Amino acid sequence: MTKTLLVTGASSGLGVSVAVQAALAGFETYATMRNLDKRDALDPAAKAAGVTLNILPLDVEDSASVDAAVAQIIADHGHIDVLVANAGVGFARATEQATEDDIKWVMDVNFMGLVRCTKAVLPHMREAGTGRVIAVSSVGGLVGQPFNEIYCASKFAVEGYIEGLASYAGPAFGLHFTAVEPGGISSEFAASAMKQIEQSGGLRDDAYLPLIQKYLGTRQEPTDGIYQTPDEVAAVVMRCATQDNPPVRMRTSDWSEKFSRLKTIGDPDGKKLQAEVVETMLGGLD
Incomplete structure (x- = not known):
């Protein structure tokens, strides 16, 4: 039986690479994005690789959109084997400079987006036992x-969510939950951080200006290995998607x-802590 894989945020960057590599690995691949008009990167990449992708609209900020995409995949194939929750946003501003709307947006996309997608696929995975x-x-x-405390908070939430699910839904129902942790991906960070800063009023001439200028200056493609290509990170994601006992x-x-x-x-790899939590809080699972 062909396995199905759903990847969010597939309009650019890592999402494109994951979609293409998943299709090359034999998955029935659903590449999803909020706006289907933004396929300028995905379509040429799929064509160049000689693969066919199923492309669906999915807005991780909208539960109805998430549920509709998952329902379509279930109607088509009856199962979802892998969810790659890739959609996310960067944010680089000091807390004093961030509006409450900024903070809610980052948390909604990066954390609640993962929760919405997981909540939608989990019943199907649990019933399938895989x-x-x-x-x-x-x-x-x-x-x-520095200047990433809001972004980091959203990703700390992701880590806690994955660890929590791995402590019971994993061993009890035969499922696996993994947080993949890149450093930087190509030159996307500096470009996207600057774009976001400009869209929210630009650099401000305040007490933080010398610090944020210094910070941004260290993120301009250093040569110490911080940045990887989307394909390199996607290869790690796919290794996680296919190995028998993936890490937490x-x-x-x-x-x-x-x-x-x-x-x-x-x-x-988080497996020791997973085992200790299961033993301590559930008395182990047979």
Whole structure:
């Protein structure tokens, strides 16, 4: 039976690479995005790879949109084997500069978007007794970083959500939950951070200006391995999607391993903690 894979945020970057690599790996792949007019990157990539993708609208901020996409896949194939929750936004502003609407938006896309998608697929995976949810997190879900406290908070929430599900829905129902933690992806961070800053009023001449200028200056494609291509990160996602016993968390590069080592050195893949939580809070599961 051909396995199905649903990836969100497939209009650009990592989402495009995951969709193409999943199709090449033999998955019946559903590439989803909020706006179907934004296929300028996806369509040429699929054509170049010689693969066929199923493309559906899915807005992670809209439960009805999420539910409709999942219902369509179930109607087509009867099962969803892998959810790659990739849709997300960056945000680089000091807390004093962030509006409440800014903060709600980041949390809604990055965290609630994952929850909505997981909530929609989970009943089908649970009933089938198989399935996996792969959340594209970040080293920012492990390590707080300058001017990224709102973004990091959203990714810390992703990490806690995945860990929590892995502590009971994983072992009890034969499911797997993984947070994939890249460092930077190509030059997208600096460009998207600057775009977002400009759209919300630009750099402000205040006490934070020297610090944020210094911060942004360190993010311009350094040569120390921080950035990976979307294809490189997608290859890690696909390894997680196909291995028999995937980890609870996995970094995508030597840089991301080094950067987060003080948080992960005792339990790099999260499996020890998963086992301890299951034993402590559920008395183990037979």
